[in-house]
Amino acid sequence: MPSDSNPKGIVVLDATGRYASVQGRAERPKFKSASRLQLEATADEMKAAILGFGANMGTWSVNEADKTLIRKYEIALIPNNDGLERKDTVTLSGDDLRLVQTAANGARSEAVYRRSK
């Protein structure tokens, strides 16, 4: 996600090799309507809701050699990302999981998660 001082998010890594990643901004406006399909007046609401939110799920694995977590997208909220393989450097210290991704242009993004107990 873009720089955000108050992120919401979860990553679940299961024993079958599946994962779920969901994240977004804490403050996102609610729709005025109670139904997501009452769209006539809510194109802007839909855009705002989508842009502050990300989710993907699929399969995960760890590459020991370079200490990376690899997530292969099967379901992505950005349909363009279907089948994408994302690789993050992973470090686990105590209950903290740190994921660092370096983009092709050198941009570095980092997220830290804490184990849920």
Add this chain to the structure above:
Amino acid sequence: MLSTPATSEDVMNRRSILTYSAITALGLTLYSGSAISQPAKDIVGTWTIVSAEAFGPSPKGLLIFDANGRYSLMLMRPDLPKYAMNNRTQGAAEEYKAIGSGSISYYGTYSVSGSDLILRVEYSSFPNWNGTEQRRTNFTIVGDELKYTNTAPSVGGSAAALVWRRVK
């Protein structure tokens, strides 16, 4: 379909489902406590969608219930358009409409009460559900099939039955 993750004891303990909450981005520490619940044992695991009418005849979806009482759910229509500009910040109104109405994702804590599955929503793609308690009825697990009814779907309309199958 499933790849087998490489075992990595020093990087991750994979004996149980690991769930992590986002606490920082770019080094800023933020953490809010989470509710604890007592999940029914059979529910723990990962499920793929079999049937969810609101998301078309062949929906895509994954639902994970962990042993700590947390869940994460995502459902999507299989036929959603890719962003033509290949940049979601430059989507067309029709693209936002199709993707926003053809998908949903949320996570939080869960519990089972009788035949009700209670999903407390901490965070959702549908912002109106944030902080709400979503009660699903007719909750059953038979063999590897999990079913429930959503009496108030986020897309409106009448009650919808959802069916999930356990991933092994």
